[in-house]
Amino acid sequence: MTKIFEMPLYPYTRTADQDAAAPVRHTAMIVGAGPVGLAAAIDLAEQGVPVVVLDDNDRVSFGSRAICFAKRQLEILDRLGCGQPMVDKGVVWNLGKVFFGDRRVYDFNLLPEEGHHRPAFINLQQYHLEDRLVARVRDLQRQGAEIELRGGNRVQAVDDLGDRVRLGIDTPEGPYTVETDWLIACDGAGSPIRSMLDLDFVGRVFEDNFLIADVVMEAEFPTERWFWFDPPFNPGQSALLHKQPDGVWRIDLQLGWDIDKEEEKTPERVIPRLRQMLGDEVAFELEWVSIYTFQCRRMERFRHNRVIFAGDSAHQVSPFGARGANSGIQDADNLAWKLGLVIQGRAPEGLLDSYDAERIAAADENILNSTRSTDFITPKSEISRLFRDAVLDLSEHYDFARPLVNSGRLSLPSVYDGSPLNADDALEGGPARTRPGAPCPDAPAGEGYLLDRLGGAFTILTLDAEAPERVSEAGIDAARVALSAGDDPTGALAERYLGAARSAIYLIRPDQHVAGRWPAYDEARIRAAIRRATGQE
Amino acid sequence: MTDLTLAPNIAGPDDFYAELLAAHEGLTKAESDALNARLILILANHVGDREALRRALAAARHPGTDEA
Numbered sequence: 217m218t219k220i221f222e223m224p225l226y227p228y229t230r231t232a233d234q235d236a237a238a239p240v241r242h243t244a245m246i247v248g249a250g251p252v253g254l255a256a257a258i259d260l261a262e263q264g265v266p267v268v269v270l271d272d273n274d275r276v277s278f279g280s281r282a283i284c285f286a287k288r289q290l291e292i293l294d295r296l297g298c299g300q301p302m303v304d305k306g307v308v309w310n311l312g313k314v315f316f317g318d319r320r321v322y323d324f325n326l327l328p329e330e331g332h333h334r335p336a337f338i339n340l341q342q343y344h345l346e347d348r349l350v351a352r353v354r355d356l357q358r359q360g361a362e363i364e365l366r367g368g369n370r371v372q373a374v375d376d377l378g379d380r381v382r383l384g385i386d387t388p389e390g391p392y393t394v395e396t397d398w399l400i401a402c403d404g405a406g407s408p409i410r411s412m413l414d415l416d417f418v419g420r421v422f423e424d425n426f427l428i429a430d431v432v433m434e435a436e437f438p439t440e441r442w443f444w445f446d447p448p449f450n451p452g453q454s455a456l457l458h459k460q461p462d463g464v465w466r467i468d469l470q471l472g473w474d475i476d477k478e479e480e481k482t483p484e485r486v487i488p489r490l491r492q493m494l495g496d497e498v499a500f501e502l503e504w505v506s507i508y509t510f511q512c513r514r515m516e517r518f519r520h521n522r523v524i525f526a527g528d529s530a531h532q533v534s535p536f537g538a539r540g541a542n543s544g545i546q547d548a549d550n551l552a553w554k555l556g557l558v559i560q561g562r563a564p565e566g567l568l569d570s571y572d573a574e575r576i577a578a579a580d581e582n583i584l585n586s587t588r589s590t591d592f593i594t595p596k597s598e599i600s601r602l603f604r605d606a607v608l609d610l611s612e613h614y615d616f617a618r619p620l621v622n623s624g625r626l627s628l629p630s631v632y633d634g635s636p637l638n639a640d641d642a643l644e645g646g647p648a649r650t651r652p653g654a655p656c657p658d659a660p661a662g663e664g665y666l667l668d669r670l671g672g673a674f675t676i677l678t679l680d681a682e683a684p685e686r687v688s689e690a691g692i693d694a695a696r697v698a699l700s701a702g703d704d705p706t707g708a709l710a711e712r713y714l715g716a717a718r719s720a721i722y723l724i725r726p727d728q729h730v731a732g733r734w735p736a737y738d739e740a741r742i743r744a745a746i747r748r749a750t751g752q753e
Numbered sequence: 754m755t756d757l758t759l760a761p762n763i764a765g766p767d768d769f770y771a772e773l774l775a776a777h778e779g780l781t782k783a784e785s786d787a788l789n790a791r792l793i794l795i796l797a798n799h800v801g802d803r804e805a806l807r808r809a810l811a812a813a814r815h816p817g818t819d820e821a
């Protein structure tokens with residue numbers, strides 16, 4: 217059987233650009249058809265912005281790589297029109313077990329909060345995610361959107377010409393040159409664009425190697441996350457077992473820094489380790505093995521004039537907490553509407569600096585979280601090992617110690633506190649979780665869910681408050697979504713958006729983050745908030 | 754502002770001190786270190802208040818300074 221990641225999905229074909237006498241000028245180009253580049257491209261195309269994606273490859277990611285996609289990312293994919301196929305394919309899980317040495321110290325149930333359309337997260341191989349993103353690109357093409365996917369196009373030179381960017385591209389039929397007003401570099405952790413522009417990738421905090429193996433198992437293992445600290449089959453390190461769709465299981469074995477990578481990847485080394493982990497009676501087949509090396513670091517700035525970095529090219533984190541692909545998709549979510557408005561002349565270029573402010577803060581939060589997980593999993597000193605082991609020992613007997621166990625904190629979206637785009641929080645008694653800068657939490661609303669009603673444009677959400685059906689300010693149209701606390705008999709909507717307030721008006725950005733909130737409609741303040749949220753104040 | 758109690762607060766100080774040492778009796782250095790770590794975590798959870806804990810950490814790290 218040909219595996220999905222061995223099949224060309226967007227094979228190289230010649231384009232008119234290659235035969236043009238002078239370099240053709242595009243509006244927006246994206247380098248990299250990974251999860252981040254594809255998400256950004258779909259978002260731009262949905263806004264009517266023509267976009268070309270270049271990738272040196274022509275297929276989905278090799279092997280499963282990122283496997284855990286969190287609720288916020290699923291909500292973003294919903295907005296991009298492809299959340300459902302991901303959820304249909306993905307595995308939902310809530311149960312887990314934690315092992316320490318040869319003991320099972322406790323079991324947990326994540327008991328996700330009710331009243332959300334999407335689960336807290338799903339497990340889905342990165343190649344399935346990318347496959348469905350490519351399918352969405354094809355849909356949009358059929359609907360006439362100007363979105364192009366060029367496989368076999370390797371960017372090998374990039375020049376910032378001030379008002380545009382020139383790209384040298386190599387193809388199986390030789391090189392060509394194009395120009396673009398804007399370039400989004402989603403070319404991964406090793407970002408050639410970053411190197412070509414001679415930009416730093418600073419803050420190396422931590423180094424480790426992980427053996428990542430996807431195995432197909434015949435045995436019915438439960439759909440749970442199993443995490444081992446210092447197991448007998450991998451002494452002094454950690455291990456993770458996680459279920460993916462298609463009967464595939466992800467096994468992560470931490471290897472430490474000083475290892476022979478080629479040697480560790482051989483079946484002679486891998487299979488006995490897995491046998492020890494899974495037990496002799498379990499039959500399994502290796503689908504994919506890789507050694508994943510990471511550093512925790514980020515670029516100092518993500519925007520460099522007309523070249524903007526997103527995803528792994530801009531920041532890299534440890535795999536604990538599944539923050540790599542998840543945070544990259546949020547980068548795309550944050551950037552695409554801003555760039556769309558700038559390209560359409562509806563917002564000044566300065567709006568793009570808020571991408572830097574907001575997503576650098578988010579990257580720092582992700583790096584902090586994944587560094588803390590790493591410090592717990594791999595204690596760096598005698599005393600930190602002492603406390604780590606004490607926490608694990610206590611967790612076997614006492615509930616209080618379990619929240620201290622850190623085998624990776626689930627990726628949660630950042631709140632853009634202090635963002636230059638936020639208006640003041642004027643809703644007295646309003647819940648903290650929906651303060652300006654926060655991503656809108658989902659809630660039941662009438663027959664469906666709130667986030668499905670918000671879509672991807674500026675929205676004025678009213679809760680038991682009056683407001684005009686539409687406000688147009690400074691080139692931005694904000695349509696009203698009118699709800700009442702009574703639209704959700706479970707009370708979640710009121711709890712999440714009203715708190716102690718009786719009524720509320722929210723201005724919500726296209727990426728579904730709160731820009732401002734008030735107890736009642738105030739024309740002047742809403743207009744000012746729209747200008748502020750689009751960099752026009 | 755949460756105060757960290759630094760005035761005497763344990764009834765029967767000598768008895769408590771003896772119990773503390775007794776808890777360590779017969780343990781190796783490594784076992785005692787582990788006990789101490791567990792004890793700190795249990796007590797910290799009992800206190801719960803982050804500000805009081807922060808003050809306690811400061812007082813332990815730099816006895817006699819104003820931070821606590």
Ligand SMILES: Cc1cc2nc3c(=O)[nH]c(=O)nc-3n(C[C@H](O)[C@H](O)[C@H](O)COP(=O)(O)OP(=O)(O)OC[C@H]3O[C@@H](n4cnc5c(N)ncnc54)[C@H](O)[C@@H]3O)c2cc1C
Pocket residue numbers: 247248249250251252253270271272273277280281282283284342369370371372402403404405407408409428506507508526527528529535537538539540541542544
């Ligand atoms: C082996 C491995 C295991 C991983 N495991 C996990 C995990 O368990 N959990 C997790 O959260 N994350 C994991 N990650 C990280 C996760 O895969 C990334 O965070 C995610 O893929 C980032 O997406 P991206 O779109 O930014 O970059 P990528 O997915 O890396 O995509 C970059 C794209 O750019 C293209 N490209 C590069 N250079 C050029 C060029 N010069 N011209 C044209 N195209 C170019 C590449 O072909 C590629 O398609 C893993 C990564 C690896 C490598």
